[in-house]
Amino acid sequence: MANDELATAPLETFGGPAFEVLRAAPAGAPPPTALVFASPHSGAVYPEDMIAAARLPVETLRASEDAFVDRIIGGAPVLGAAVIRARFARAYIDLNREAWELDPSMFEDELPDYAQGRTARVAAGLGAIPRLAGEGRPIYARKLTFDEARRRVDLAHGPYHAALDRQLAAARAAHGAAILIDWHSMPAAAASGQRARGGGPCDIVLGDRFGAACSPKLTGLVERELEAMGYRVARNAPYAGGYTTEHYGRPAKRTHALQIEINRALYMDETTREPTEGLARLSRDAEILTRALASLDLAELR
Numbered sequence: 001m002a003n004d005e006l007a008t009a010p011l012e013t014f015g016g017p018a019f020e021v022l023r024a025a026p027a028g029a030p031p032p033t034a035l036v037f038a039s040p041h042s043g044a045v046y047p048e049d050m051i052a053a054a055r056l057p058v059e060t061l062r063a064s065e066d067a068f069v070d071r072i073i074g075g076a077p078v079l080g081a082a083v084i085r086a087r088f089a090r091a092y093i094d095l096n097r098e099a100w101e102l103d104p105s106m107f108e109d110e111l112p113d114y115a116q117g118r119t120a121r122v123a124a125g126l127g128a129i130p131r132l133a134g135e136g137r138p139i140y141a142r143k144l145t146f147d148e149a150r151r152r153v154d155l156a157h158g159p160y161h162a163a164l165d166r167q168l169a170a171a172r173a174a175h176g177a178a179i180l181i182d183w184h185s186m187p188a189a190a191a192s193g194q195r196a197r198g199g200g201p202c203d204i205v206l207g208d209r210f211g212a213a214c215s216p217k218l219t220g221l222v223e224r225e226l227e228a229m230g231y232r233v234a235r236n237a238p239y240a241g242g243y244t245t246e247h248y249g250r251p252a253k254r255t256h257a258l259q260i261e262i263n264r265a266l267y268m269d270e271t272t273r274e275p276t277e278g279l280a281r282l283s284r285d286a287e288i289l290t291r292a293l294a295s296l297d298l299a300e301l302r
Helices: 048-053 058-064 146-175 188-192 216-228 243-248 278-294
Strands: 002-006 019-023 035-039 082-086 178-186 204-207 233-235 255-263
Touching (some): 146 243, 178 188
Antiparallel strands (some): 002 019, 019 082
């Protein structure tokens, strides 16, 4: 398995690369399938500059991680899917947001005109640099500077999305289309409030921006495969897809994007944040789904 790209940074300062791209094919070779998998929230590295500015301990901040999602899709590269996975924590820089989606109240200086400070995600305290952690607690003990935000964007957000865009472009060039699956996890409390199509609380939510981000045949295929495995599936509520799904999902331009949210109770103890036996089952089922997606006739998505 080739590790094609690493976002570089001084190891002693940032704890290593911001993200990794994993592929079965060697660097420069065309991708064997049209599949690109992303895990933007499974990172668990908290750089020292954030820890120094935060009022909350890392153990509290870790509740926002999509823990183990990168392990769930760990078998995808050998099945032909390119995988891009974050290493920096979501609380440091949220890669599933627009880069300049920033809350003005968090900063001591005035933000530039291109900053987007009035979005619903910013209002909820969940911009590209989140203001709040679980249960609405402020993350920082002081106001940040815009230079700090810009460094995080330059270090991680920009390079991550440039790498993701390259993988999608390679898939389109080799196969005529690209399929992006953006993998996430959700708290059990969020899942329990949403009914699945067949009744009962949902295990998995598929977000396709209400049909705008991908062909309905892609959403239908994933839904059928998951339900055949015994999962209870819902669509677009409470998660319809974030920035990644919205930004890259352009079916008319041969890129289909679908977000998958997995109930954390299926594979981990949310209190101890330790994996359970369900992690192995989900990993196996993710491989079954990957094979089904890899064998999809892309002409059916047109």
